[in-house]
Amino acid sequence: MIASGDSIIINKVKSPATLSIKNLSDKEVELVSKLTMQKSIEAQSEFNYRLPKKSNLILVNANAEPVSIHLHYSSNKPIIINNKELR
Numbered sequence: 001m002i003a004s005g006d007s008i009i010i011n012k013v014k015s016p017a018t019l020s021i022k023n024l025s026d027k028e029v030e031l032v033s034k035l036t037m038q039k040s041i042e043a044q045s046e047f048n049y050r051l052p053k054k055s056n057l058i059l060v061n062a063n064a065e066p067v068s069i070h071l072h073y074s075s076n077k078p079i080i081i082n083n084k085e086l087r
Helices: none
Strands: 008-011 017-023 029-032 048-051 057-060 067-074 077-079 082-087
Touching: 008 077, 067 077
Parallel strands: none
Antiparallel strands: 008 057, 017 048, 017 067, 029 057, 077 082
């Protein structure tokens, strides 16, 4: 769940990471990155992407209501999301 005006930050990955993000809400979620990629995840859709080493991604909820997402990842090394290391 991403609260209104909040974001989820995937910090610079130490190893390439495969991401699968499902937007379970009726609102769009913005994607912020320096990479050449789509700029949002439409409502009720899925986004799959291989995040290269040393890159990052931010999911932003610019909507008035919270949005629900499901994030699945795979990587050879732990990744850091919102300053918490996930293995």
